[in-house]
Structure formats: structure tokens, C-alpha cells
Amino acid sequence: MDRKLATIFASDVVGFSKMMGVDEVKTLKILKKRRDVIDKIIDDYDGIIFGSAGDSVIAEFASPIKAAEAAVETQLKMKTMNHGKGEEDKMTFRVGINIGDVMITENNLFGDAVNIAARLEAAAKPSGICVSQTVFDMINRKIMVSFEDAGKLELKNIDFPIKAFHVLENKGSPRFTQDSNKIQNKIKSAEPGSVAVMMFKNLSNDEEQEYFCEGFCEDLLSMLSRYNKLVVISSHASFSYRDKEKNFRDIGKELGVRYIINGSVRKLGRKMRINSQLLSTKSNKTLWSDNYDLSVDEVFDVQDEIAEKIVSTIVGRVETDVLDSIKAKRPENMNAYELVLKGLDYARKGNVMKENTENAVKYFEKAIDQDPDYARAYAWRACSLGNLADWEEKPDPSLFDKVIQSAQRALELDPNDPEAHRVMGSIKFFFEKDIESGLYHLQKASELCPSDIYIISRHVLFLIYNGEIEKALVELKRAIRLDPFSYDLLYAEQGICYYWLKDFSKAIESFRKVKLNKNNLFYLSACHFEKGDLEKGCELLNEAEATTGLSSDNFINSQPFTNSKMKDTLRASFKK
Numbered sequence: 001m002d003r004k005l006a007t008i009f010a011s012d013v014v015g016f017s018k019m020m021g022v023d024e025v026k027t028l029k030i031l032k033k034r035r036d037v038i039d040k041i042i043d044d045y046d047g048i049i050f051g052s053a054g055d056s057v058i059a060e061f062a063s064p065i066k067a068a069e070a071a072v073e074t075q076l077k078m079k080t081m082n083h084g085k086g087e088e089d090k091m092t093f094r095v096g097i098n099i100g101d102v103m104i105t106e107n108n109l110f111g112d113a114v115n116i117a118a119r120l121e122a123a124a125k126p127s128g129i130c131v132s133q134t135v136f137d138m139i140n141r142k143i144m145v146s147f148e149d150a151g152k153l154e155l156k157n158i159d160f161p162i163k164a165f166h167v168l169e170n171k172g173s174p175r176f177t178q179d180s181n182k183i184q185n186k187i188k189s190a191e192p193g194s195v196a197v198m199m200f201k202n203l204s205n206d207e208e209q210e211y212f213c214e215g216f217c218e219d220l221l222s223m224l225s226r227y228n229k230l231v232v233i234s235s236h237a238s239f240s241y242r243d244k245e246k247n248f249r250d251i252g253k254e255l256g257v258r259y260i261i262n263g264s265v266r267k268l269g270r271k272m273r274i275n276s277q278l279l280s281t282k283s284n285k286t287l288w289s290d291n292y293d294l295s296v297d298e299v300f301d302v303q304d305e306i307a308e309k310i311v312s313t314i315v316g317r318v319e320t321d322v323l324d325s326i327k328a329k330r331p332e333n334m335n336a337y338e339l340v341l342k343g344l345d346y347a348r349k350g351n352v353m354k355e356n357t358e359n360a361v362k363y364f365e366k367a368i369d370q371d372p373d374y375a376r377a378y379a380w381r382a383c384s385l386g387n388l389a390d391w392e393e394k395p396d397p398s399l400f401d402k403v404i405q406s407a408q409r410a411l412e413l414d415p416n417d418p419e420a421h422r423v424m425g426s427i428k429f430f431f432e433k434d435i436e437s438g439l440y441h442l443q444k445a446s447e448l449c450p451s452d453i454y455i456i457s458r459h460v461l462f463l464i465y466n467g468e469i470e471k472a473l474v475e476l477k478r479a480i481r482l483d484p485f486s487y488d489l490l491y492a493e494q495g496i497c498y499y500w501l502k503d504f505s506k507a508i509e510s511f512r513k514v515k516l517n518k519n520n521l522f523y524l525s526a527c528h529f530e531k532g533d534l535e536k537g538c539e540l541l542n543e544a545e546a547t548t549g550l551s552s553d554n555f556i557n558s559q560p561f562t563n564s565k566m567k568d569t570l571r572a573s574f575k576k
Contacts (some may be wrong), residue, residue: 002104006060007067007097007135008117009047011038011074013055014092014126022088030091031055037077038093045070050109058118060109064099064138069515071095071129072145072167076518076547079127083546096120098132116162119155129167136165140352143515144488146171147353169518172351172387184486184513187256190281193314194257196233197221199242200274203266213265214239215341216274216299220261222418223307225451229315232451233257234483252281255484259287259314261306270296276306278313288313296338300330329375329414336371339363340380347384354391360384375414382406382423403427418449422458429462435562438462446475453479457489464493466562469500488514499523500566504530518547522555526573541574 013019019027035057042049042059045066051058061067074095082090098120100113116132124130130150131139140147146168152161197220200213218235225232233255241251248260263276277289288309292302331337343363350357364381367374385403389395404427410420422445429438442459449455456479463472476494480486495510504527511524521544529537545551550558552574556567 003101003111004104005099006102006109006113007062007064007099008102008109008114009042009057009059009061009067009071009095009097010114010117010121011057011071011093011095012121014094016055019091026088030089034078034081034091034093037081038074041070041073041077045073050107051114056118058114060102064097064135065142067097068129068131068135068139068143068145068167071097072143075127075129076543080543080546083542092126094121094124094126095129096122096124096131097129097135099134099138112158116155116158119158120153120162120164123150123153123155123164125166130164131167133163133165141349144170146351149353149355170351171354172357172390173383183254183484184491185480185484187254187481187484190252190256190258191231192258193229194231194233195224195259195261195310195314196238196251196255196257197224197235197261198251198263199239200262200276201264203264204268206267209265209267211341211345212267212338215344216265216303218344220303220306221451222449223303224310225449227311230311231257232482234451234453234479236453236487237483237485240485247284248279249281249284256481257281259310261310272296272299274302278310296334299334299337329416331367331371331374331376333371333374336367336374336377339367339370340374340377343367343377343380343384347380347387350384350387354388357384357388357391361388373413375410375412375417375420378406378410378413379417379420379423382410383419386423386426400431404431416448418445418452418455421445421448422455425462426458429465430560435466439466450478451482453483453487453490456482457493460493460497464496464500465560467566469497473497473501486513492520495520495527496523499527499530500569502530504528521547522552525552526570529573537574 013031016027038057039049042057045061046063047059047061047067047070049057049059061070074093078091078093082092096117096119098113098117100111100116102109102111102113120130120132136147148166148168150164150166153164154161197217200217202210202213217239221232221235224230237255248262252258252260258281260279260281261276262279263274266273272294274292274294275289276292278287279285280287290309294302340363343360346356346360346363350360361381361384364377364384367377368381371377382403385399385406389399403423407420407423407427410417411424414420421441425438425441425445428434428441439462442462445455446459456475460472460475460479463475472493476490476497479490483490491510491513495507495514498504498507498510507527508524511520514520521540525537525540525544528540541552544555548555553571556570559567561567
């Protein structure tokens with residue numbers, strides 16, 4: 001009997017027997033409509049149904065990401081189909097997903113992998129999705145969802161406990177997803193000073209030192225991006241190649257860069273060796289290379305030296321004062337620096353699970369204890385506290401006070417900290433309604449860290465709210481250039497911009513590139529209404545109201561437009 005590795009998707013109806021006991025004909029009629037939708041979703045995501053008995057559906061997917069995306073869309077569609085209906089006309093589903101070895105017979109699959117998926121489905125919450133540890137590891141940060149640890153589950157007829165996670169609606173503020181298999185923006189030609197910083201390899205015996213490699217490279221990338229004669233690709237794009245087997249010439253073509261910075265870090269206690277090299281993607285030759293044996297206390301000196309040599313090699317001699325201007329402010333205590341890097345590792349995963357955000361806050365606060373004058377620790381503490389509030393159903397008001405205090409302290413210590421400016425911009429814009437100050441801080445953040453796609457996207461969003469649509473599109477164009485994979489945040493905002501410019505076809509095209517469009521369904525609906533497609537507009541409006549729990553009026557009123565006429569314009573779209 002043949003075997004293979006497969007991702008198994010299992011779903012069934014909550015309380016199906018009870019529904020059948022009340023009204024068999026009606027229940028089967030509702031099920032037929034739901035199955036038509038579910039079956040199409042499975043097919044759209046390249047799944048194959050191999051089991052279907054009564055209310056259950058079991059399907060095979062080649063990719064756990066595709067299976068998870070299908071599950072999320074299934075639950076959103078079911079929620080939409082339940083919207084506005086009486087309890088007797090609603091139908092709720094559970095979904096379980098597992099990956100493992102299966103046995104193949106003609107048109108069927110068997111084995112523990114299938115059985116576990118079915119049991120995980122039973123363990124899922126109503127309208128929920130439950131996935132195994134293996135699936136979690138493969139989809140984590142690759143789709144815009146969050147998770148809750150379900151612990152080790154004792155499943156019926158399974159001899160061993162299964163570590164599992166509940167899939168949640170996205171929480172916190174994700175910096176990006178890591179699904180970088182598809183180039184959204186093909187770069188025709190590389191600018192003279194275009195460069196990408198690859199994730200340095202961790203040659204240490206301790207895998208946990210990965211956080212240090214990422215932090216070191218992020219710092220180097222940030223320093224280089226401040227030099228206006230260089231075009232530095234975002235870390236989201238360049239770091240995505242860490243697990244890919246591609247030569248530097250091909251990477252250069254995909255990212256549209258003439259140069260690549262590559263290297264490795266071997267760290268043992270307080271001692272380390274850093275190797276760094278600059279390569280030409282055109283010739284595939286090394287232009288500069290060096291090894292550094294150092295202590296942790298000398299890390300910033302090495303960063304400065306590497307940055308200077310790279311800039312000098314690419315653009316020629318650079319004045320000392322220019323080089324000084326791109327350097328980041330150093331902490332007094334190197335233990336604080338390492339604590340911040342550990343905190344950042346958790347902060348990047350802050351939207352995955354609440355525990356990550358909590359751990360990030362703890363590390364930043366430990367860093368502050370070690371070095372009370374370390375601006376970066378305060379800035380990222382402010383960011384993580386803000387994300388923590390997003391995880392709370394009713395956040396403690398004192399949490400926002402802590403966010404403000406932490407951001408203010410960061411700027412007092414370092415007026416050039418980009419993250420502090422980003423957080424302060426949000427505070428000024430949203431909470432204090434100080435539009436001018438809010439936009440100033442967000443613009444400043446973009447200037448200080450021009451390769452940070454998340455910072456750009458936040459700036460763009462506030463430009464939209466302020467009615468500066470053309471300016472927002474210019475910033476988006478720059479962001480998409482810096483990240484050819486261009487994740488959901490950018491194309492969603494691009495779609496919103498095109499709506500306001502009344503180019504509804506382009507808006508719809510942009511929204512189609514977004515994987516999970518829940519937060520943009522109102523705009524997508526408005527575009528279809530404006531194009532005269534009333535049926536599609538109504539369908540999307542119903543989906544928007546069902547998935548957000550907001551009416552179109554409530555959604556419009558929740559948007560912090562600085563010009564009330566923008567609200568009137570958006571409201572008119574739904575009255576076509």
C-alpha cells in the first residue's frame with residue numbers, strides 16, 4: 001500500500017443530530033447550500049475531498065498554508081451565511097487540521113493523520129479551527145491569524161496526547177507575514193545603490209542565538225537605509241531567503257539589487273566571530289570580505305566598521321559626519337542590548353500568541369532595569385504594551401497611560417528613535433486628535449527608518465485618513481519597491497487609495513492580492529457598488545457586516561477621517 005505525507009482538513013456541523021431531530025428536510029436543505037460553498041472553497045485552495053458522510057467533510061491539501069487559508073475562509077463564509085438569520089436557520093461548523101503520513105487506497109486516505117484531524121475538529125470551538133503542533137509550526141506567521149495554546153489534548157481513540165492550538169482572528173499589530181513564495185512586484189532594473197542585507201547564518205551551537213543574528217542584521221540594515229544614496233531592501237523581503245536554496249545572482253534579480261551583504265555569526269558566551277561580505281549580484285563576485293573576532297561589548301564598533309566599508313565600496317568615499325549621522329544611539333549597558341534583542345524576537349511574533357507579547361514586555365522592562373537611559377527599550381516597550389491592549393477584551397485604561405509614558409521617555413532619551421516616533425504618531429493622531437503632530441511623528445519615523453515597511457504602511461494609513469491620497473500612493477510605491485513580495489498591508493492600502501481616486505477597477509485588483517480581506521470588505525463592497533455591480537456589492541456588504549459585527553454606518557463613523565466630507569463620500573457609495 002502506497003503512503004505519502006498529506007495535510008488533512010476535517011469539518012462537521014455543530015449539533016447536527018439535534019437539528020435533524022427538529023426538521024430533517026430543512027436541515028438537509030441548509031446543509032446543501034453550505035456544502036456548495038465549502039466544496040468550492042476547498043477546490044479554490046487546491047484541496048481534494050476524499051470523505052463525506054452526513055455533515056462531515058474530509059479533504060486533502062498538499063500545503064498546510066492552503067488548508068489553513070481554506071479553513072479561515074470557510075468560517076468567514078459560514079459566519080456570513082448565518083448573518084441576519086434566526087437560530088433555526090443557522091448552521092455552525094468546526095474544523096480540525098493535521099499533517100502526517102497517510103495510506104492511499106484508490107480514492108481514499110487512511111491512518112492516524114486522518115483520525116487526528118477528525119478528533120481535532122471535535123476539539124475545536126464552535127465556528128473555530130483547531131490545528132496540531134506540526135501544522136502550527138508550518139503556518140505560524142505565514143497567514144494573518146493568531147493562536148491560543150490548547151495544550152496537550154487527550155483525543156478519543158488516539159494513544160498519545162496531541163499538542164494543539166486554536167486559530168483566532170488576528171490580534172495585535174502584525175509587522176508582516178512571511179509567505180514569500182510569490183513575487184508580487186517584478187523589478188525591471190536595479191538602481192545603482194540598491195542593496196539587500198541577508199540574514200546572517202547562526203554558526204553557534206545554541207539555536208537560541210538566532211535572535212542575535214536577526215537583531216544584528218536588522219541594526220545594520222537600519223543604519224544603511226538612513227544613507228540616502230542607497231536603496232536598502234526591507235528585512236521582510238531579504239530575511240525570507242534564510243531557508244531558501246537560491247544563489248545570490250537569482251536573489252539579486254528577484255529583489256532588484258546590485259549588491260548583497262551576507263555573513264555569519266558564531267557566538268560563545270561574551271566572545272564571538274562575525275564574518276561579513278559584500279557581493280555583486282551581476283558578477284557573483286565578492287567585492288569585500290572581513291572577519292571580526294570581538295566581545296559583545298564591541299558589537300557596535302563592528303557594525304559601524306561594516307557599514308562604513310559597505311558604503312565606501314558602493315558609493316565611494318563618504319564624509320565622516322555623514323557616517324556618524326547614520327549610526328544608532330548605543331546603550332550604556334550591553335546586557336540591556338541583548339535583552340532588547342530577545343524582546344524583539346518575541347515582539348515580531350506578538351500577533352501569534354498573547355504570551356509572545358507578554359514576554360516581549362518582560363524583556364524590554366528587564367532591559368530598562370539594566371539601563372534606565374536606553375531609549376530603544378522604552379520605544380519597543382511602548383509598542384508591545386499597545387499590542388497587549390489589542391489582546392484584551394477590555395484593556396485596563398492604565399495600559400494606555402503606560403504606552404504614552406514609555407514613548408515619551410524614549411523620545412526624551414533619543415529624539416531619533418523611529419519606533420518611538422511611530423508609536424507617538426499613533427497616540428497623537430488617534431487618541432489626542434492632534435493631526436499635525438501625529439503626521440509629523442509618522443513622517444519622522446519613515447525618514448529615520450526608510451526601509452521599514454510596517455512604518456511606511458502606518459504612515460500611509462494616516463495620510464489616507466488626512467485625505468492626502470496622492471502622497472500616500474507615492475509612499476506605497478516606495479514600499480512596494482522595497483519589498484517585491486509586498487504583503488497584505490500594502491496592497492490593502494493601495495486598494496483604499498484607488499477607491500478614493502475613483503479608479504475602482506484598480507482598487508478591486510489590489511484587494512484581490514490580499515489573502516484575508518476581512519478589514520477591507522467595506523471598501524471592496526463600495527467599489528462594486530460604484531461600478532454598478534449591485535449584486536456583488538450587496539454580497540460583500542453582507543459579508544463585511546457579518547464578519548466585523550459593524551453596519552456600514554458604524555464602520556464609516558469608526559474611521560478617523562480628518563475631513564467629514566470623506567465620510568459622506570464613502571456613505572454615498574453604499575446608497576448606489
